[in-house]
Amino acid sequence: MSDAPSGREASFQVLTTGYTGSTGPGVAATVSCVADGDLRIVFDPGMVDDPKSITGPLAELGLTPEDITDVVLSHHHPDNTLNAALFTRARIHDHKAVYTGHTWTTRDAEGYEFTPSIRLLFTPGHSHEDLTMLVGTPDGVVALAGDLWWRADGPADDPVSPDRDQLRASRERVLAVADLVVPGHGAPFIPDDQTPR
Template identity: 70%
Template sequence: MTESPLGRSAVYTVLTAGYVGSTGPGVAATVSYVSDAGRHVIFDPGMVADRDHILGPLAALGLGPEDITDVVLSHHHPDNTVNAGLFTRARVHDHKVEYRGDQWTNRDAEGYELTPSLRLIRTPGHSTEDITLLAGTDAGVVAFAGDLWWHADGPADDPVAPDRELLRASRRRVLAAADVIVPGHGAPFAADDGNVPL
């Protein structure tokens, strides 16, 4: 199976670009909206200073929480998931299950397609459960990679990663498939800029 989605019809908007405080406890997730083939997806609805940092940009797109069909969680750390409950009608996807209401469906995230332009892949490293959403757009493949990279500068040595070599292998996999990386706590960056930490 090819890594990248076959379709190229997805569109996306970064609703809020996150950050990690260098000397203090502050952290905010990068929260993104992706749409394709009638699916309205929120990726990593995590910690933000105010929920309006998610809902305001979504409203500017003409959408409310009830319009969201899917939520994808890159992993289960609270700073990337704490606002998932805003989207009560959505299916919630993680590394091994799709949840909806009081029901769940077991399925491996590896290669799972939400649409022909939206594919999940397993990318463990920051945690053992990490997944990445690959979105085929008309400008190339965008990888919503969660905390494989916190921001464009890495960190090169992730202090949370349980297995450094596994993290590096997942980063290489994503870089080989994507044109743009959307990290867990920063602005998008080009996959081929030559300075992306492995």
């Protein structure tokens, strides 16, 4: 059975393209927005040069932070999570729970479906808590992969990975279904034979 979402109704937009020290002046997360029906989901609202790097592109989509229904955190490193508090009305999702206000509901990220077009996979490797959000769009499956890849070229050997074999297995799992990958700190890329495994 494929991990790909069964639906192809969602849309996605990169709000800001991230970078790492080797490609920019510091570190910034790639922040994305996904929409399907009434859901407006921000993925990895982490470190950016200014919160307006997130709220400005949202405004261009006709959205305010209060319009965001959900925030998904690929993992708990600050460079991927730092601006989650911008979205005061949103449910926050991580690898093990959904957090709302001062309560949470424990649930496994693996296979969690927001809609038939949006689902989560548990994809550890960069950390023990990584998840990937798969988005079925009319143009194919987009994998918002957090730091499984920092950018299109990897790094091939992630220097912070606690388990290289687990990282490889998660990358292969995502590549089996993704037409487009959105990495944690770079521009979206179409995977090919040169994509680090």
